[in-house]
Amino acid sequence: MTLTIEKGASSHSAYDLRDPHSQIEERHTLALLVENEPGTLARVIGLFSGRGYNIDSLTVAEVDHTGHRSRITLVTRGTPAVIEQIKAQLGRIVPVHEVHDLTVEGPAVERELGLFKVAGKGDRRVEALRIAEIFRAKVVDSTLESFVFEITGSPEKIDAFAELVRPLGLLEMARTGVAALPRGV
Incomplete structure (x- = not known):
């Protein structure tokens, strides 16, 4: 039997030992690959402002000129449940192709x-x-x-x-x- 570890699982352990019900705020670095088109950044920022989430840091730059894709790196804080909610909501925005939580996916x-x-x-x-x-x-x-x-x-x-x-x-x-x-x- 082979062990398959789901993409995004921590490279430190096959188990995610964080308590999803913890009320302690954590700092997370999220990396998004998005379409480089007008309004994409506004939609991402709108998600945060509309739900009362804060962004500690934000950088954006085009990383694929031919594919017209940009990388958004943002740092935010929240309880584990709030961070999971943020990632799920970001993934549902149409011009967002990928959402990575660099804090839990391994060393960055x-x-x-x-x-x-x-x-x-x-x-x-x-x-x-x-x-x-x-x-x-x-x-x-x-x-x-x-x-x-x-x-x-x-x-x-x-x-x-x-x-x-x-x-x-x-x-x-x-x-x-x-x-x-x-x-x-």
Whole structure:
């Protein structure tokens, strides 16, 4: 007898040990493959706003120019039951071809890009450069009174960098949102 594991099952175990009735909110990264046509993103966003769900992060880009398909990566929070409801409702939207919950399907790589404008003179300027070096942030613009740093990494790394440069004179920041792919083949 061969063991068949349903697509989307965790690669860590043949059993899904999460309690579907838990009231604890979890963070989930969802990846959607959709038709790249007017109104598709509005329909996806409308599903979230219409039901009172929140989106923590959202990235969209065309990934198949000839097939006119885009990938939407979004991060949301909810109880296991709410997450299952979100996935089922997304799957019913006509221009949505695939819905993947990267959080439960196995290990995934998540990255985000951040741009940080930090003011500083003297010791604060030197400290900002030191922190940037530790985080492997690049200086992409410099004036006598400020720097713009570019940093890529996990959302947690971007958050940590922001917290360290905030007291040094963080003026502005821009973040792309999470881009994610499953690991392995």
